[in-house]
């Protein structure tokens with residue numbers, strides 16, 4: 180079930196509101212001297228292909244965004260702890276500026292739920308009079324905020340408040356709390372007074388709990404509704420600020436005395452994820468993004484993006500960026516505004532942008548639509564595009580792709596010096612190899628490799644919270660409830676494990692995923708890549724150093740540099756093969772065992788979506804915006820869905836096969 184939208188015309192914040200709240204907070208921040216620790220939950224069992232490397236070497240943009248917003252609003256005593264780098268971090272041991280912080284925030288994706296819950300539970304063990312205000316947020320909480328509140332009356336724990344929105348909601352919450360906070364009062368105590376007086380009910384984007392006893396079980400959750408979105412992303416605080424807050428990697432449970440030194444940042448963050456655009460015009464039924472964005476498409480201006488990339492590059496020497504776009508080519512005018520601004524800076528020879536390279540996500544359909552603009556897009560530094568091909572035959576998913584269109588988009592991209600990276604989706608009905616059609620997984624991977632794919636991802640169709648198909652994947656019995664007596668743990672709900680299938684032998688699907696990767700990354704292909712490299716495309720050996728440096732090279736230096744760049748361009752393909760094989764070993768180690776459990780263990784299929792067991796309501800007593808069908812409301816029993824459910828047509832996959 181998708182998230183509902185706000186009333187038409189009310190989806191966006193009034194222009195300038197984000198800027199104003201930042202100014203208002205800056206004016207009062209000194210008086211409050213707050214300390215905040217923001218933890219990014221990460222379960223290390225999720226470290227497998229295809230996300231290995233990016234998962235550790237790209238400090239997540241979400242926690243950096245919240246940190247940047249706090250620093251920009253005057254709350255500089257903020258630290259970001261990535262469990263990616265600090266796996267033993269323990270909230271009970273954290274001290275910042277010599278004290279237990281005023282606020283402890285946790286950000287999490289769904290697959291990192293176990294760690295997210297552990298962090299919150301530990302924070303709840305801090306003495307009540309010293310306990311920080313616990314705020315949870317991020318992609319998991321946006322769709323399933325009830326999960327950070329314990330439904331077990333014997334073991335009550337939970338965040339004080341779950342934020343189902345973005346930076347503005349956090350700042351509005353903070354402003355409200357500071358407006359009621361008495362001198363010397365803890366922020367958590369101010370929070371409880373604000374909550375009990377109803378002051379939080381006016382802030383859309385929050386879920387908080389109610390209990391009749393301070394340490395008693397949670398009796399209900401109040402959901403203040405769907406957030407208002409920031410329309411003009413230029414109003415966001417600068418992302419460069421977040422990097423100064425990172426906790427240095429360590430094995431300790433405590434925090435270090437200082438944040439990571441600027442000159443150390445690049446060593447741990449080789450790629451900077453950066454918000455350029457948000458939203459997508461397509462409506463893929465397995466994807467929550469269009470509904471989350473209330474059908475809006477939000478952007479930063481080109482000049483602003485160029486400034487942000489330059490700032491990050493100049494301060495931290497990071498020259499690789501990843502746009503967190505859902506579909507960067509969504510809108511021609513907006514795409515060109517960004518890429519032309521970046522390309523202009525390259526032309527004027529400004530040092531940093533000539534070496535900046537970035538990648539992002541876009542669709543096959545839009546790539547072809549923008550074909551005449553690809554030269555300027557490449558000039559802007561865009562060197563790789565992750566494309567949701569999903570299925571070349573468009574049997575499972577139709578979003579304007581087909582085999583001929585996909586191949587055309589690959590050709591266009593490669594001719595313009597951009598690497599296409601296909602993202603594939605595997606489902607029950609797709610065979611490993613097909614004889615008379617190109618439906619087989621290996622057939623498709625072979626076609627894509629031949630067309631010039633250096634890297635790929637193949638994920639199994641998996642329940643995705645907030646998507647149109649989500650509830651149906653459970654009610655139709657596609658999703659597993661337990662395997663071999665074990666409930667499906669969140670870290671396995673990442674598309675790499677078969678956790679939803681009606682195939683009579685689902686274990687075979689797990690082996691198909693491994694077979695697909697093994698076909699793509701293997702020693703034979705490595706040898707072939709050394710001879711017939713697929714990475715030799717235009718600009719791959721282009722000079723990235725600024726002109727004013729290169730022009731002083733001697734003839735010999737120029738020759739050497741040329742040879743180096745050519746060789747580097749040639750061996751990229753082989754390098755990626757090596758990397759893929761390394762990742763594959765880890766992937767075998769982690770997922771092959773699951774295939775055997777699927778083979779031997781009893782599989783129990785789900786009958787209902789995992790709705791909140793704690794009653795939920797909106798501040799006026801009606802159905803909560805974020806609740807799934809089946810969520811109880813005190814006095815009303817179970818809620819009915821307020822949107823029409825679509826049938827998940829699993830048989831459609833069969834017909835196609």
Ligand code: B12
Pocket residue numbers: 225226230233234235237238239240241242244245284285286287288289290314315316317318319321322342344345346349452454466467468503504505638643644672673674
């Ligand atoms: C970049 C990206 C990745 C990168 C992450 C690299 C990195 N370390 O950052 C890579 C490629 C590794 C990746 C992998 C996966 N990803 Co991914 N990824 C994204 C993507 C495209 C952008 C994330 C981002 O940086 N956004 C920009 C930031 C600013 O937004 P944000 O994180 O949502 O944060 C905002 C709010 O959530 C909130 N917020 C965030 N944290 C907090 C904390 C607090 C306390 C508060 C109050 C608020 C708050 O404020 C932030 C500012 O607005 C998103 C889709 C999207 N457009 O967001 C998917 C997304 C995060 N990925 C998703 C998934 C499912 C995965 C995978 C499991 C693969 C898959 N099946 O698709 C793997 C998991 C790998 C792993 N081991 O963790 C889902 C998560 C769904 C969920 N409910 O948890 C998303 C949302 C896509 C989707 N389907 O909708 N991903």
Ligand code: SF4
Pocket residue numbers: 459460461462463466467468469505506542567578
């Ligand atoms: S094209 Fe991509 S981002 Fe857009 S709705 Fe489909 S899956 Fe989601």
